[in-house]
Amino acid sequence: MVLKPFDGRFATELRKAEKLRPWTSDIETHYHQFVLDGGASDFITELNNNNNNNNGDIAQQCETWNTSQDEAYLHDYLSDLNETEVQVYDALRDLQRHDVRQLVACVKMQGFSLTDPKPVSELIDVSGILLQFIKGFPLSDIAHYTQREQWQSICEETIQILHRIGDRGVLNEDVQTRSFIVQKDTARSENGY
Incomplete structure:
Protein backbone atom coordinates (compact mmCIF):
# COMPACT_ATOMS: atom_id res chain seq x y z
CA MET A 1 0.00 0.00 0.00
CA ILE A 134 0.89 -1.05 -8.07
CA LYS A 135 4.07 -2.80 -9.11
CA GLY A 136 5.26 -1.26 -12.35
CA PHE A 137 6.95 1.83 -13.73
CA PRO A 138 5.85 5.40 -14.50
CA LEU A 139 4.68 5.93 -18.08
CA SER A 140 7.35 8.63 -18.33
CA ASP A 141 9.96 5.81 -18.14
CA ILE A 142 8.43 3.72 -20.93
CA ALA A 143 11.63 3.80 -23.03
CA HIS A 144 13.64 2.23 -20.19
CA TYR A 145 11.30 -0.70 -19.56
CA THR A 146 9.64 -1.69 -22.84
CA GLN A 147 10.41 -2.17 -26.48
CA ARG A 148 9.38 0.52 -28.95
CA GLU A 149 6.82 -1.83 -30.53
CA GLN A 150 4.81 -1.80 -27.27
CA TRP A 151 4.67 1.99 -26.86
CA GLN A 152 1.67 2.56 -29.12
CA SER A 153 -0.59 0.03 -27.41
CA ILE A 154 0.44 1.22 -23.94
CA CYS A 155 -0.26 4.85 -24.84
CA GLU A 156 -3.59 3.96 -26.48
CA GLU A 157 -4.66 2.11 -23.32
CA THR A 158 -3.65 5.14 -21.24
CA ILE A 159 -5.86 7.35 -23.40
CA GLN A 160 -8.75 4.89 -23.00
CA ILE A 161 -8.35 5.01 -19.21
CA LEU A 162 -8.48 8.82 -19.35
CA HIS A 163 -11.70 8.58 -21.38
CA ARG A 164 -13.25 6.16 -18.86
CA ILE A 165 -12.31 8.54 -16.04
CA GLY A 166 -13.81 11.46 -17.95
CA ASP A 167 -16.99 9.47 -18.62
CA ARG A 168 -17.54 9.49 -14.84
CA GLY A 169 -17.43 13.27 -14.68
CA VAL A 170 -13.83 13.62 -13.52
CA LEU A 171 -11.67 16.20 -15.27
CA ASN A 172 -7.96 15.69 -14.63
CA GLU A 173 -6.39 19.11 -15.10
CA ASP A 174 -2.89 17.80 -14.38
CA VAL A 175 -2.33 14.88 -16.75
CA GLN A 176 1.32 13.89 -16.43
CA THR A 177 3.00 10.77 -17.78
CA ARG A 178 4.70 10.32 -14.39
CA SER A 179 1.21 9.88 -12.84
CA PHE A 180 0.47 6.65 -14.74
CA ILE A 181 1.87 3.32 -13.60
CA VAL A 182 2.38 0.72 -16.30
CA GLN A 183 2.14 -2.82 -15.02
CA LYS A 184 2.79 -6.11 -16.67
CA ASP A 185 -0.32 -7.74 -18.12
CA THR A 186 -0.08 -11.34 -16.92
CA ALA A 187 -2.83 -12.38 -19.35
CA ARG A 188 -0.58 -11.45 -22.27
CA SER A 189 2.73 -12.91 -23.32
CA GLU A 190 5.75 -12.89 -21.03
CA ASN A 191 6.73 -9.36 -22.17
CA GLY A 192 3.20 -7.90 -22.47
CA TYR A 193 2.18 -4.64 -20.72
Missing part, protein backbone atom coordinates in the same frame (compact mmCIF):
# COMPACT_ATOMS: atom_id res chain seq x y z
CA VAL A 2 0.96 3.63 -0.45
CA LEU A 3 0.21 6.35 2.09
CA LYS A 4 -0.43 9.75 0.53
CA PRO A 5 -0.41 12.39 3.28
CA PHE A 6 -1.67 15.90 2.60
CA ASP A 7 1.03 17.43 4.77
CA GLY A 8 2.32 20.96 4.24
CA ARG A 9 5.75 20.05 5.60
CA PHE A 10 6.39 18.00 2.48
CA ALA A 11 4.44 20.03 -0.09
CA THR A 12 7.56 21.43 -1.76
CA GLU A 13 6.08 21.85 -5.26
CA LEU A 14 2.87 23.38 -3.92
CA ARG A 15 4.85 25.82 -1.77
CA LYS A 16 6.74 26.95 -4.88
CA ALA A 17 3.57 27.26 -6.95
CA GLU A 18 1.81 29.26 -4.21
CA LYS A 19 4.97 31.31 -3.52
CA LEU A 20 5.12 30.19 0.11
CA ARG A 21 8.33 29.95 2.12
CA PRO A 22 9.98 26.53 2.42
CA TRP A 23 9.08 24.64 5.60
CA THR A 24 11.35 24.92 8.65
CA SER A 25 10.94 23.78 12.24
CA ASP A 26 10.80 27.46 13.31
CA ILE A 27 7.88 28.06 10.95
CA GLU A 28 6.17 24.96 12.39
CA THR A 29 6.70 26.21 15.95
CA HIS A 30 5.20 29.61 15.13
CA TYR A 31 2.28 27.97 13.34
CA HIS A 32 1.53 25.71 16.32
CA GLN A 33 1.44 28.76 18.58
CA PHE A 34 -0.86 30.50 16.08
CA VAL A 35 -3.18 27.48 16.30
CA LEU A 36 -3.03 27.35 20.11
CA ASP A 37 -3.82 31.07 20.35
CA GLY A 38 -6.91 30.66 18.13
CA GLY A 39 -5.49 32.87 15.39
CA ALA A 40 -5.34 30.10 12.78
CA SER A 41 -9.01 29.23 13.16
CA ASP A 42 -10.03 32.90 12.90
CA PHE A 43 -7.74 33.40 9.90
CA ILE A 44 -9.16 30.40 8.00
CA THR A 45 -12.74 31.45 8.76
CA GLU A 46 -12.02 34.94 7.44
CA LEU A 47 -10.17 33.57 4.42
CA ASN A 48 -13.02 31.21 3.50
CA ASN A 49 -15.61 33.98 3.99
CA ASN A 50 -13.60 36.28 1.69
CA ASN A 51 -13.31 33.53 -0.93
CA ASN A 52 -17.02 32.76 -0.77
CA ASN A 53 -17.78 36.45 -1.26
CA ASN A 54 -15.14 36.80 -4.02
CA ASN A 55 -13.40 39.56 -2.07
CA GLY A 56 -10.04 39.65 -3.81
CA ASP A 57 -7.47 37.39 -5.27
CA ILE A 58 -5.65 34.96 -2.94
CA ALA A 59 -2.30 35.74 -4.59
CA GLN A 60 -2.80 39.41 -3.82
CA GLN A 61 -3.88 38.73 -0.23
CA CYS A 62 -1.01 36.36 0.59
CA GLU A 63 1.67 38.95 -0.16
CA THR A 64 0.96 40.49 3.26
CA TRP A 65 0.67 37.23 5.25
CA ASN A 66 3.18 36.14 7.86
CA THR A 67 4.55 32.58 7.96
CA SER A 68 1.86 31.38 10.36
CA GLN A 69 -0.87 32.64 8.05
CA ASP A 70 0.90 30.94 5.14
CA GLU A 71 0.84 27.65 7.05
CA ALA A 72 -2.84 28.05 7.99
CA TYR A 73 -3.70 28.72 4.35
CA LEU A 74 -1.65 25.73 3.20
CA HIS A 75 -3.26 23.42 5.77
CA ASP A 76 -6.74 24.52 4.67
CA TYR A 77 -5.81 24.17 0.99
CA LEU A 78 -4.40 20.67 1.50
CA SER A 79 -7.49 19.65 3.47
CA ASP A 80 -9.62 20.72 0.51
CA LEU A 81 -7.36 18.76 -1.88
CA ASN A 82 -7.69 15.67 0.30
CA GLU A 83 -11.49 15.99 0.33
CA THR A 84 -11.59 16.44 -3.45
CA GLU A 85 -9.37 13.42 -4.04
CA VAL A 86 -11.59 11.24 -1.85
CA GLN A 87 -14.62 12.42 -3.87
CA VAL A 88 -12.82 11.53 -7.11
CA TYR A 89 -12.00 8.03 -5.87
CA ASP A 90 -15.65 7.63 -4.88
CA ALA A 91 -16.73 8.62 -8.42
CA LEU A 92 -14.24 6.10 -9.85
CA ARG A 93 -15.20 3.25 -7.54
CA ASP A 94 -15.97 0.87 -10.43
CA LEU A 95 -12.57 1.55 -12.06
CA GLN A 96 -10.56 0.92 -8.93
CA ARG A 97 -8.13 -2.03 -8.91
CA HIS A 98 -8.18 -2.13 -12.74
CA ASP A 99 -7.74 1.33 -14.23
CA VAL A 100 -6.98 3.35 -11.09
CA ARG A 101 -5.51 2.54 -7.73
CA GLN A 102 -7.93 1.30 -5.12
CA LEU A 103 -8.65 3.69 -2.26
CA VAL A 104 -8.13 1.42 0.74
CA ALA A 105 -8.82 3.92 3.54
CA CYS A 106 -8.95 7.55 4.53
CA VAL A 107 -6.62 8.34 7.40
CA LYS A 108 -6.09 11.16 9.85
CA MET A 109 -2.81 11.43 11.72
CA GLN A 110 -3.37 13.36 14.90
CA GLY A 111 -1.05 16.30 15.24
CA PHE A 112 0.65 17.18 18.47
CA SER A 113 2.02 20.48 19.62
CA LEU A 114 5.77 20.71 19.73
CA THR A 115 5.45 21.80 23.37
CA ASP A 116 2.45 19.76 24.57
CA PRO A 117 2.15 15.98 24.06
CA LYS A 118 -1.68 15.87 23.92
CA PRO A 119 -3.70 16.33 20.71
CA VAL A 120 -4.14 20.01 19.91
CA SER A 121 -6.34 20.79 16.95
CA GLU A 122 -7.54 19.56 13.61
CA LEU A 123 -5.47 22.46 12.20
CA ILE A 124 -2.37 20.44 13.03
CA ASP A 125 -3.79 17.01 12.10
CA VAL A 126 -2.69 15.57 8.76
CA SER A 127 -5.26 13.92 6.51
CA GLY A 128 -4.30 11.31 4.00
CA ILE A 129 -5.37 8.39 1.90
CA LEU A 130 -4.10 4.82 1.84
CA LEU A 131 -3.90 3.51 -1.73
CA GLN A 132 -3.25 0.20 -3.44
CA PHE A 133 0.41 -0.30 -4.39
Whole structure:
Protein backbone atom coordinates (compact mmCIF):
# COMPACT_ATOMS: atom_id res chain seq x y z
CA MET A 1 0.00 0.00 0.00
CA VAL A 2 0.96 3.63 -0.45
CA LEU A 3 0.21 6.35 2.09
CA LYS A 4 -0.43 9.75 0.53
CA PRO A 5 -0.41 12.39 3.28
CA PHE A 6 -1.67 15.90 2.60
CA ASP A 7 1.03 17.43 4.77
CA GLY A 8 2.32 20.96 4.24
CA ARG A 9 5.75 20.05 5.60
CA PHE A 10 6.39 18.00 2.48
CA ALA A 11 4.44 20.03 -0.09
CA THR A 12 7.56 21.43 -1.76
CA GLU A 13 6.08 21.85 -5.26
CA LEU A 14 2.87 23.38 -3.92
CA ARG A 15 4.85 25.82 -1.77
CA LYS A 16 6.74 26.95 -4.88
CA ALA A 17 3.57 27.26 -6.95
CA GLU A 18 1.81 29.26 -4.21
CA LYS A 19 4.97 31.31 -3.52
CA LEU A 20 5.12 30.19 0.11
CA ARG A 21 8.33 29.95 2.12
CA PRO A 22 9.98 26.53 2.42
CA TRP A 23 9.08 24.64 5.60
CA THR A 24 11.35 24.92 8.65
CA SER A 25 10.94 23.78 12.24
CA ASP A 26 10.80 27.46 13.31
CA ILE A 27 7.88 28.06 10.95
CA GLU A 28 6.17 24.96 12.39
CA THR A 29 6.70 26.21 15.95
CA HIS A 30 5.20 29.61 15.13
CA TYR A 31 2.28 27.97 13.34
CA HIS A 32 1.53 25.71 16.32
CA GLN A 33 1.44 28.76 18.58
CA PHE A 34 -0.86 30.50 16.08
CA VAL A 35 -3.18 27.48 16.30
CA LEU A 36 -3.03 27.35 20.11
CA ASP A 37 -3.82 31.07 20.35
CA GLY A 38 -6.91 30.66 18.13
CA GLY A 39 -5.49 32.87 15.39
CA ALA A 40 -5.34 30.10 12.78
CA SER A 41 -9.01 29.23 13.16
CA ASP A 42 -10.03 32.90 12.90
CA PHE A 43 -7.74 33.40 9.90
CA ILE A 44 -9.16 30.40 8.00
CA THR A 45 -12.74 31.45 8.76
CA GLU A 46 -12.02 34.94 7.44
CA LEU A 47 -10.17 33.57 4.42
CA ASN A 48 -13.02 31.21 3.50
CA ASN A 49 -15.61 33.98 3.99
CA ASN A 50 -13.60 36.28 1.69
CA ASN A 51 -13.31 33.53 -0.93
CA ASN A 52 -17.02 32.76 -0.77
CA ASN A 53 -17.78 36.45 -1.26
CA ASN A 54 -15.14 36.80 -4.02
CA ASN A 55 -13.40 39.56 -2.07
CA GLY A 56 -10.04 39.65 -3.81
CA ASP A 57 -7.47 37.39 -5.27
CA ILE A 58 -5.65 34.96 -2.94
CA ALA A 59 -2.30 35.74 -4.59
CA GLN A 60 -2.80 39.41 -3.82
CA GLN A 61 -3.88 38.73 -0.23
CA CYS A 62 -1.01 36.36 0.59
CA GLU A 63 1.67 38.95 -0.16
CA THR A 64 0.96 40.49 3.26
CA TRP A 65 0.67 37.23 5.25
CA ASN A 66 3.18 36.14 7.86
CA THR A 67 4.55 32.58 7.96
CA SER A 68 1.86 31.38 10.36
CA GLN A 69 -0.87 32.64 8.05
CA ASP A 70 0.90 30.94 5.14
CA GLU A 71 0.84 27.65 7.05
CA ALA A 72 -2.84 28.05 7.99
CA TYR A 73 -3.70 28.72 4.35
CA LEU A 74 -1.65 25.73 3.20
CA HIS A 75 -3.26 23.42 5.77
CA ASP A 76 -6.74 24.52 4.67
CA TYR A 77 -5.81 24.17 0.99
CA LEU A 78 -4.40 20.67 1.50
CA SER A 79 -7.49 19.65 3.47
CA ASP A 80 -9.62 20.72 0.51
CA LEU A 81 -7.36 18.76 -1.88
CA ASN A 82 -7.69 15.67 0.30
CA GLU A 83 -11.49 15.99 0.33
CA THR A 84 -11.59 16.44 -3.45
CA GLU A 85 -9.37 13.42 -4.04
CA VAL A 86 -11.59 11.24 -1.85
CA GLN A 87 -14.62 12.42 -3.87
CA VAL A 88 -12.82 11.53 -7.11
CA TYR A 89 -12.00 8.03 -5.87
CA ASP A 90 -15.65 7.63 -4.88
CA ALA A 91 -16.73 8.62 -8.42
CA LEU A 92 -14.24 6.10 -9.85
CA ARG A 93 -15.20 3.25 -7.54
CA ASP A 94 -15.97 0.87 -10.43
CA LEU A 95 -12.57 1.55 -12.06
CA GLN A 96 -10.56 0.92 -8.93
CA ARG A 97 -8.13 -2.03 -8.91
CA HIS A 98 -8.18 -2.13 -12.74
CA ASP A 99 -7.74 1.33 -14.23
CA VAL A 100 -6.98 3.35 -11.09
CA ARG A 101 -5.51 2.54 -7.73
CA GLN A 102 -7.93 1.30 -5.12
CA LEU A 103 -8.65 3.69 -2.26
CA VAL A 104 -8.13 1.42 0.74
CA ALA A 105 -8.82 3.92 3.54
CA CYS A 106 -8.95 7.55 4.53
CA VAL A 107 -6.62 8.34 7.40
CA LYS A 108 -6.09 11.16 9.85
CA MET A 109 -2.81 11.43 11.72
CA GLN A 110 -3.37 13.36 14.90
CA GLY A 111 -1.05 16.30 15.24
CA PHE A 112 0.65 17.18 18.47
CA SER A 113 2.02 20.48 19.62
CA LEU A 114 5.77 20.71 19.73
CA THR A 115 5.45 21.80 23.37
CA ASP A 116 2.45 19.76 24.57
CA PRO A 117 2.15 15.98 24.06
CA LYS A 118 -1.68 15.87 23.92
CA PRO A 119 -3.70 16.33 20.71
CA VAL A 120 -4.14 20.01 19.91
CA SER A 121 -6.34 20.79 16.95
CA GLU A 122 -7.54 19.56 13.61
CA LEU A 123 -5.47 22.46 12.20
CA ILE A 124 -2.37 20.44 13.03
CA ASP A 125 -3.79 17.01 12.10
CA VAL A 126 -2.69 15.57 8.76
CA SER A 127 -5.26 13.92 6.51
CA GLY A 128 -4.30 11.31 4.00
CA ILE A 129 -5.37 8.39 1.90
CA LEU A 130 -4.10 4.82 1.84
CA LEU A 131 -3.90 3.51 -1.73
CA GLN A 132 -3.25 0.20 -3.44
CA PHE A 133 0.41 -0.30 -4.39
CA ILE A 134 0.89 -1.05 -8.07
CA LYS A 135 4.07 -2.80 -9.11
CA GLY A 136 5.26 -1.26 -12.35
CA PHE A 137 6.95 1.83 -13.73
CA PRO A 138 5.85 5.40 -14.50
CA LEU A 139 4.68 5.93 -18.08
CA SER A 140 7.35 8.63 -18.33
CA ASP A 141 9.96 5.81 -18.14
CA ILE A 142 8.43 3.72 -20.93
CA ALA A 143 11.63 3.80 -23.03
CA HIS A 144 13.64 2.23 -20.19
CA TYR A 145 11.30 -0.70 -19.56
CA THR A 146 9.64 -1.69 -22.84
CA GLN A 147 10.41 -2.17 -26.48
CA ARG A 148 9.38 0.52 -28.95
CA GLU A 149 6.82 -1.83 -30.53
CA GLN A 150 4.81 -1.80 -27.27
CA TRP A 151 4.67 1.99 -26.86
CA GLN A 152 1.67 2.56 -29.12
CA SER A 153 -0.59 0.03 -27.41
CA ILE A 154 0.44 1.22 -23.94
CA CYS A 155 -0.26 4.85 -24.84
CA GLU A 156 -3.59 3.96 -26.48
CA GLU A 157 -4.66 2.11 -23.32
CA THR A 158 -3.65 5.14 -21.24
CA ILE A 159 -5.86 7.35 -23.40
CA GLN A 160 -8.75 4.89 -23.00
CA ILE A 161 -8.35 5.01 -19.21
CA LEU A 162 -8.48 8.82 -19.35
CA HIS A 163 -11.70 8.58 -21.38
CA ARG A 164 -13.25 6.16 -18.86
CA ILE A 165 -12.31 8.54 -16.04
CA GLY A 166 -13.81 11.46 -17.95
CA ASP A 167 -16.99 9.47 -18.62
CA ARG A 168 -17.54 9.49 -14.84
CA GLY A 169 -17.43 13.27 -14.68
CA VAL A 170 -13.83 13.62 -13.52
CA LEU A 171 -11.67 16.20 -15.27
CA ASN A 172 -7.96 15.69 -14.63
CA GLU A 173 -6.39 19.11 -15.10
CA ASP A 174 -2.89 17.80 -14.38
CA VAL A 175 -2.33 14.88 -16.75
CA GLN A 176 1.32 13.89 -16.43
CA THR A 177 3.00 10.77 -17.78
CA ARG A 178 4.70 10.32 -14.39
CA SER A 179 1.21 9.88 -12.84
CA PHE A 180 0.47 6.65 -14.74
CA ILE A 181 1.87 3.32 -13.60
CA VAL A 182 2.38 0.72 -16.30
CA GLN A 183 2.14 -2.82 -15.02
CA LYS A 184 2.79 -6.11 -16.67
CA ASP A 185 -0.32 -7.74 -18.12
CA THR A 186 -0.08 -11.34 -16.92
CA ALA A 187 -2.83 -12.38 -19.35
CA ARG A 188 -0.58 -11.45 -22.27
CA SER A 189 2.73 -12.91 -23.32
CA GLU A 190 5.75 -12.89 -21.03
CA ASN A 191 6.73 -9.36 -22.17
CA GLY A 192 3.20 -7.90 -22.47
CA TYR A 193 2.18 -4.64 -20.72
